[in-house]
Amino acid sequence: MAQNTDFEVRSLDALCVNESELEHRWYHQLKYLVVGILFGIVFVKTEIISWFRIQEMFRLQSFHMYGVIGSAVIVGALSVFLIKRLNIKTIYGEAITFHPKTFNKGLIYGGLLFGLGWAVTGACPGPLFAQIGSGFSVVLVTLLSAIAGTWVYGYFRERLPH
Amino acid sequence: MAGPLIGLTVPTLLIIGNKSFGISSSLRHICAICMPANIHFFKYDWRKEIWNLFFVAGIFIGGMIAAFLLTNPLQITVHPSLVQVLSNYGIVDYHYLMPKEIFSWGELLTLRGFLIMVVGGFMIGFGTRYAGGCTSGHAIMGLSTLQWPSLVATLCFMVGGFIMANVILPFILSL
Numbered sequence: 001m002a003q004n005t006d007f008e009v010r011s012l013d014a015l016c017v018n019e020s021e022l023e024h025r026w027y028h029q030l031k032y033l034v035v036g037i038l039f040g041i042v043f044v045k046t047e048i049i050s051w052f053r054i055q056e057m058f059r060l061q062s063f064h065m066y067g068v069i070g071s072a073v074i075v076g077a078l079s080v081f082l083i084k085r086l087n088i089k090t091i092y093g094e095a096i097t098f099h100p101k102t103f104n105k106g107l108i109y110g111g112l113l114f115g116l117g118w119a120v121t122g123a124c125p126g127p128l129f130a131q132i133g134s135g136f137s138v139v140l141v142t143l144l145s146a147i148a149g150t151w152v153y154g155y156f157r158e159r160l161p162h
Numbered sequence: 163m164a165g166p167l168i169g170l171t172v173p174t175l176l177i178i179g180n181k182s183f184g185i186s187s188s189l190r191h192i193c194a195i196c197m198p199a200n201i202h203f204f205k206y207d208w209r210k211e212i213w214n215l216f217f218v219a220g221i222f223i224g225g226m227i228a229a230f231l232l233t234n235p236l237q238i239t240v241h242p243s244l245v246q247v248l249s250n251y252g253i254v255d256y257h258y259l260m261p262k263e264i265f266s267w268g269e270l271l272t273l274r275g276f277l278i279m280v281v282g283g284f285m286i287g288f289g290t291r292y293a294g295g296c297t298s299g300h301a302i303m304g305l306s307t308l309q310w311p312s313l314v315a316t317l318c319f320m321v322g323g324f325i326m327a328n329v330i331l332p333f334i335l336s337l
Binding site: 098119147 | 163164165166167168169170171172173174175176177178179180181182183185186188189190192193197199201202203204213214216217218219221222223224225226227228229232238240241243244248256258259260261264265266267269270277278279280281282283284285286287289291293294295297298301302303304305306307308309310311312314315316317318319320321322323324325326327328330331334
């Protein structure tokens, strides 16, 4: 069985580990929709989803994106530190868990490939959804192609170096 | 203000439901729902990860709200030397966040448009899953939790981006 190299999904295999033990009705998911909506508005209003801004970033003509990502990491790291330090629980009273990531070569190969895709489309996966919403319907094709890319990776996964 | 707001997504998702910030996995869930095809990688209970699809649906709606309800004139100001370079490739419209000259349905049928939108999209999907995360999962969530493998991934994202923007993209744009 292949080693777990996917860190966003809590388990690679058929059964999920470490998920919330609590069962919720479907409408509890709406809170994630709300967070997503706020996130999408920020994406558009601050031009993070702009192809032009991504070109500027990689041509070192503007530090807008570096500032955004850098300050996001600082705020994120500070929050994680406080959550651990103050032992903050979820709104349902569960302990918050973190998942360690382990190194594998896919981080390098996949990372380089994603970097190429990021700069050419001007989008990472999140901005794709916001670009479509903001009126660029053709980006739906890019999204479908990204889904196809994910599927093809899944298909060849066992044969790729990790 | 954008950076800190995005950074706050990390504790928000953790506190409202113990979720690790990460967007590209939504693509994997869509595969698992629509076409698992008996592939081991897509055989898991996607219902337990459904929050992620609500989240990206929200991003889509948020994009709509920002672009159509909260409009201010979206004339984007770009660095003069980039404007100069892009004009050589016929890109001169700065009324939208994306160049209309590339991102339109008609352009899909050109080699340039196909390479940018279709091949580019494929690299995003294949690459993020191979790396086990994207800008949100590695660069933001991974670095926020001080994980060195995420730093490696983030550096590789940047290297790939520099190569594309400075070496390969000028060639694609000239097609």
